[in-house]
Amino acid sequence: MIRVFVIILMATGLLATQPASAGPEKDLQAMQDFYQKRFPNVAPEEFANGLYAFDEGARAQWLELEDFPPYEIAVEEGEAYFNTPFANGNSYADCFENNGLSIKQNYPYFDNDTSKVVTLELAINQCREENGEQPLPYLRGELTAISAYMAYTSRGNTINVQVPNDNPKALAAYDAGKQFYYSRRGQLNFSCSSCHVQVVGLSLRADPISTTVGQVTHFPAYRTVWGEIVTLHRRFVECNSQVRARPFESQSDEYRNLEYFLTYMSNGFELNGPSSRR
């Protein structure tokens, strides 16, 4: 009976546990503790597998799908795009450390020069513009494929996003992302946390709701419902649209700050993208 009461309190949002100004490290610890208590029988690293961490049937289907990964074509296309020189003879490899390979674990980061969060997709387009090329559309196509390839080369690396405590602007960006995550919006009056914290593990239609921790590890992801590989920001657009909020532009300040917070919440997880989701 006590368990029922606690879960009802969680579901109705009456169980607040700490003030918002705790700081990134305490936020991360509180988030991890919450999910470990909520799912005591799930190994923490399994949260990187989203809903497949606690739905055996869906997991079996997913593992079968991974035998012939639907994102493989995008990765191959992305590799070809990545290795195609720009008109000036330079290439993407010239813009990134380690020639752009095995680096996704360091994104997003806070850029002190612009006082903005830089995501991998934004950096790809910055690279193009610095080399005289037109930026690519963010929601689908070539840029998503390049991002998928770069993610593929980073598989197994541990997410290590930095929010320096002595950098007020970086902390402000992190806090803005955190506020976005916990703020209800749209006609349906949902926040990200309404689903992924308050009723995590319960089902929305056929699918259990995934945890916040480990959520970003597998992007870009192939979505079966869309039949293509998509970026994290396109998923943000979809989530906001589903609660009947006007979504923000991909790579807007709002979504970049949200990605900053959300990725920090996955610090310590191994990258396992691209992956597939329903």
Next chain:
Amino acid sequence: MNWTYLILLMLLVGGCGQSAEREYELTPSNSAPLSVITDELTPSASYEEAHAAAVMAIGVAANKGHAWSTSDSLLKQAQAAAVDGNEDRAIQLADQARVQGELAAQQADTEENVWQEKVL
């Protein structure tokens, strides 16, 4: 009763299932569906007036980062009705869009004050 069903029942009655109409009061009949609320409003004097008020209300919500997609849709429908010469319908839809813009702005103001209560 299976506890899962009990939780789902709670969500339907409150919590995640709360609609903006129930949470934010614009009229005394705040528990009614939005369509009923807007039906009870005095219609704007003209479509131009209703449209301008709706654009302003939605703009306020958007500046707070909380615009609703539904108000955008209502405004488009209002514009289409006006083009078709159905002024009464255009006014009704634009008024609904304005109310949703006002609700969205209220949501933004409310969340500015309460979001921290939900932080883990």
